[in-house]
Amino acid sequence: MRDITLKPTTLRSARAAGYVRLPPETIAVVRSGEVEKGDVCGAAKLAGMMAVKRTPDLLPHCHPIGVLKTEMEAQVVDDGIELAAEVQTIAATGVEMEALTAVSIAALTVYDMLKAYAPAEAMKIGNIRLLQKKGGKSHFKRALKDALGGARAAVLVLSDTVAAGRKPDTAGASVRDRLAEAGFDIVAYDIAPDEPEQIRAWVQAWIENKADFVVTVGGTGLGPRDKTVEAVQPLLTTELPGFMETARAFGQARTPYAMLSRGIAGLSGSTFVATFPGSRKGAEETLAAVLPGLVHLIEVCRIARPHEGGYE
Structure with missing residues (x-):
């Protein structure tokens, strides 16, 4: 299955629908309640709810998730039975397949219960489709709008070891590349030792240069040289601890x-300023966690408070 360990959990929902077309005489039997196998609509709804729970067993690439809500609908109409399913979860992946599977199994249940009351050529399962999905990257964006023209991001890697050339930078490079993928224009990528005055001067310079996002990578731990927080905190005019x-x-x-x-x-x-940890895993997890909020913040700030120089 696809690796989703760096995807944040969000409230996700999906709604799907389908249809079983039936001849008039079969619909009459359903409405009369004389189907030998019982309540067709009731059984279809129950089968759909059971199918939601078994979706990962049926689809090889579907992740097992905790489903928090399932609602099924089955309604007899003039030419058949209409079916719908709504599924909700809080997870790192969506529930589109659960909703579609629910409708599909509900339709097969209708077919199975009524096949004795209609010729095969008169019964048709069809129009199974996704009506709506919410949550995840389709709802909480992880990339900037193209219309913004690329918000400007500056990345500063802080490590005495990396600055001295004793090991390569991987954490900052990963953050830089992921920000570029998200639509940011990378205007700086620098490496410096853990010197508070140098850190403060570099960050201050990009604040004055009207960068949209300044991120430091490293120096947020408990070591005697970890002074990034102390260097950056006095520069913040509005702290956003939630990030x-x-x-x-x-x-x-x-x-x-x-x-x-x-x-x-x-x-x-x-200018939004953030201090990320210096390990590659820590930096990547931090960016994965805050990217939806970061994109929202940058877009809202640039729309609500246009930058000097013609940003709109």
Whole structure:
């Protein structure tokens, strides 16, 4: 199955529908309640709910998830039985396939219960389709609108070891590349030692340069040289603690050490500044956790408070 370990959990829902076309005489039997196998609509709804729970057993690439709500509808109409399913979860993947499977199995149940009351050529299952889905990246975007023309992002990697050339940077490069994939224009990617004054000067320069997002990578731990938080915090005019709280909660679900990160985030004027951990895994998990909120923040700020120089 596809790796979804870096996808954040969100409230997700899907609604699907389908149809079983029947001849008039079969519909009359259904309405009379004389079907030998029992209540057709009731059985179809029950079968659909059971199918939701078994979807990962039927579809090889479908992840098992905790389904929090399933509602089934079955209605007799003039030329058949209309079916619908709505499924909800809070998970890292959606429930489109659960809703579609529910409708499909409900339709097969109708067919099975009524095949003795109609010739095969007169019974048709069809129009099984997804009506709506919400949540995940289709609802909580993880990339900027093309119309924004690429918000400007600056990345500063902070590590005495990397700055001295004793090992390559992987964490900052990963953040840089993922931001580029999300539609950001990377205007700086620099590496520096853990020197507070140098950190503060670099971040301040990009704030004055009207960068939309400034991110430091490294120096948020408990080591004697980890001074990124102390260097950056005085520059923030509006702290946004929810960003890093979200990142720590996301990371804590994957490693018991995420709680030790001291990362902070906030606005300095109209520039968003965030301090990411220095390990590649920590940096990637942090970006994965906050990217939907980051995209929303950048888009809202650029629309509500146009930047100097013609941004709209």
